[in-house]
Amino acid sequence: MVIDYLNQFDILIIGAGPAGTSTAISFKKLNPDLEVAIVDKSIFPRDKSCGDAIGPGVVHALKRVGIEDILDNQPPVISTSLSGTGEIEIRNYIPKVNNKEDSIVYVIPRKELDYKLLIKAINLGVKDFTGYRFDGMEKSSEGWLVQISNNEDSISINSKLLVGADGANSRVRKSLGVASNYDKDKAIAIRAYVDSPNFVEHFNERSLFFEINLSAEKGYAWAFPSKDELVNIGIGVPLDLFKQNDMDINLLLDIFVKKLESKGIVVRDIRDEKSYVLPLASSSTIISHDQAALVGDSASMVNPMSGEGIFYGMEAGYILAKNTYDKFETKDLLNEGLNLFEREFNNRFRKHFLSCSLARRVLEIPFMTRRLLNIAKYNKATIDFVIELLFDEAHLKIKDAFLLGVKFIMPINLLKIGSKNTSSS
Numbered sequence: 001m002v003i004d005y006l007n008q009f010d011i012l013i014i015g016a017g018p019a020g021t022s023t024a025i026s027f028k029k030l031n032p033d034l035e036v037a038i039v040d041k042s043i044f045p046r047d048k049s050c051g052d053a054i055g056p057g058v059v060h061a062l063k064r065v066g067i068e069d070i071l072d073n074q075p076p077v078i079s080t081s082l083s084g085t086g087e088i089e090i091r092n093y094i095p096k097v098n099n100k101e102d103s104i105v106y107v108i109p110r111k112e113l114d115y116k117l118l119i120k121a122i123n124l125g126v127k128d129f130t131g132y133r134f135d136g137m138e139k140s141s142e143g144w145l146v147q148i149s150n151n152e153d154s155i156s157i158n159s160k161l162l163v164g165a166d167g168a169n170s171r172v173r174k175s176l177g178v179a180s181n182y183d184k185d186k187a188i189a190i191r192a193y194v195d196s197p198n199f200v201e202h203f204n205e206r207s208l209f210f211e212i213n214l215s216a217e218k219g220y221a222w223a224f225p226s227k228d229e230l231v232n233i234g235i236g237v238p239l240d241l242f243k244q245n246d247m248d249i250n251l252l253l254d255i256f257v258k259k260l261e262s263k264g265i266v267v268r269d270i271r272d273e274k275s276y277v278l279p280l281a282s283s284s285t286i287i288s289h290d291q292a293a294l295v296g297d298s299a300s301m302v303n304p305m306s307g308e309g310i311f312y313g314m315e316a317g318y319i320l321a322k323n324t325y326d327k328f329e330t331k332d333l334l335n336e337g338l339n340l341f342e343r344e345f346n347n348r349f350r351k352h353f354l355s356c357s358l359a360r361r362v363l364e365i366p367f368m369t370r371r372l373l374n375i376a377k378y379n380k381a382t383i384d385f386v387i388e389l390l391f392d393e394a395h396l397k398i399k400d401a402f403l404l405g406v407k408f409i410m411p412i413n414l415l416k417i418g419s420k421n422t423s424s425s
C-alpha cells in the first residue's frame with residue numbers, strides 16, 4: 001500500500017551517519033523549537049565500513065553538545081605506532097592538539113557509535129525516518145519537497161532547509177548538480193574485524209598501528225584495538241592507482257594480515273570484510289546551496305592523508321547549525337547563513353586539507369616515507385605534527401615547511417645529535 005503523507009519541517013537531514021546526527025543534535029541544542037527530521041535507508045544499529053577511530057576533535061565535539069557519556073566504558077587508546085619501509089617503527093603519544101582538551105583516541109565500532117548518536121538525536125525530539133530511502137527532491141514555495149519511501153510507505157516532506165549527509169555516493173549531492181570527485185580525489189579502503197589476544201601486549205599498551213607504503217604501495221594499512229580482544233584492521237589506497245595497477249583489495253588485506261602475524265601478533269577469526277570509497281577533501285566541493293547544504297562524505301570532507309572523516313563531518317554539522325539556527329524567518333536570511341557556513345568551514349579547514357594532500361603525495365614515494373620516519377625518530381616535533389595532520393586540523397606554515405625541508409636534506413647523524421642535545425637540555 002502506498003500512502004502519501006505531507007510533513008513540514010524546518011530542517012530535513014538525509015543520512016544518519018555522524019555528519020547527519022551531529023547536524024540534527026547541534027540544531028536542537030541551539031534551538032529546541034526547530035522542527036528537525038532525519039532520514040536513513042538503513043535500520044539502526046547498522047554497520048559501516050570504517051577504521052572506527054575517533055580522535056580529540058570528536059571527543060571535543062561530543063563534549064560541546066553535552067553527549068560525551070557516549071564514550072563511557074570505552075577503553076582509550078593513548079599512542080600511535082608508525083612503521084614503513086626499512087622496518088623503522090616509531091611510537092608516539094597522542095599530542096596535545098589545538099583547542100582540544102583530550103589527547104586520546106577511541107576505537108568504537110560504527111554499529112555502536114552511530115546508533116548511540118542517533119538515539120541522542122531522537123531523545124532531543126528529532127523525528128526519526130530511519131528505514132526510508134531518499135528518492136528525489138524538487139523546489140517548492142517553502143524550500144524543498146522531498147520524496148522518501150520504504151517497501152510500504154511513500155512520504156512527501158516539505159522542508160525549509162535540506163541537508164545532504166548521505167555519504168560517499170550521495171544522491172542529494174547529485175540532485176543538487178554537484179559532480180562526484182575524480183578518481184584521483186578518491187580512495188578505496190577495506191575494513192575487517194579480527195580477534196587478537198596479544199595485540200595490546202605486543203605494543204605494551206593500547207596503540208594505533210599504522211603501516212605506511214608497505215602492504216599497499218602508496219597506501220597505508222592499520223590495526224586499531226577496540227574493546228577486549230577486538231581489533232579493527234584495514235588497508236586503503238588512492239583509487240586512481242588502484243584502478244591503474246589492477247589491484248585486488250582483498251589480496252592487499254591478506255598480505256597485511258601475514259605482516260601482522262610475522263610480527264608475532266595473533267590474528268583470529270577474520271570477519272566482516274567490507275570495502276568502500278572515500279571522497280577526499282583534496283577536491284573542493286560547493287557545500288552551500290539554495291536552502292540546502294552538504295556535510296560529511298557527501299561533501300568530500302575526508303582527510304586526504306589519513307582517510308579520517310568523522311571529525312570533519314561532525315564539525316561541519318555544528319558549523320552549519322551555528323550559522324543558520326536563528327535564520328529561518330526568510331529564505332534570503334537562511335541563504336546568507338548558508339554562505340557563512342561555507343566560508344567558516346573553508347577558512348578553518350582549507351589549509352589543513354591542502355597540507356594533508358601535499359603530505360599524501362610525499363608519502364606515496366617510498367624513499368620519502370623512509371626519510372620522514374627517520375626524521376620523526378629523532379625529532380618529536382615532526383612526529384607530533386604528522387599525528388596532528390592525521391587526526392586534527394594542523395597545517396603547514398611557510399616556516400614549518402622550510403624547517404621540514406631542511407630536516408629532509410640534513411644528514412641523519414646531525415638529527416641524532418640534535419635530539420640528544422634536546423633530550424639532555
Ligand SMILES: Cc1cc2nc3c(=O)[nH]c(=O)nc-3n(C[C@H](O)[C@H](O)[C@H](O)COP(=O)(O)OP(=O)(O)OC[C@H]3O[C@@H](n4cnc5c(N)ncnc54)[C@H](O)[C@@H]3O)c2cc1C
Nearest residue numbers: 015017018019041050051052053134166167296297309310
Ligand atoms: C574502510 C574505511 C575506514 C575508515 N576509517 C576511518 C576512521 O578510522 N576514522 C574516521 O574518522 N573516518 C574513517 N573513515 C571515513 C568515515 O567512515 C566517513 O568519513 C564517515 O562515515 C562519514 O560520515 P557521514 O555521516 O558523512 O557518512 P556515512 O557514515 O556514510 O553515513 C551516511 C548515511 O546515509 C545513508 N544513506 C545513503 N544513501 C541514502 C539514501 N539514498 N537515502 C537515505 N539514506 C541514505 C546511509 O545509510 C548512511 O547511514 C573510513 C572510511 C572507510 C571506508
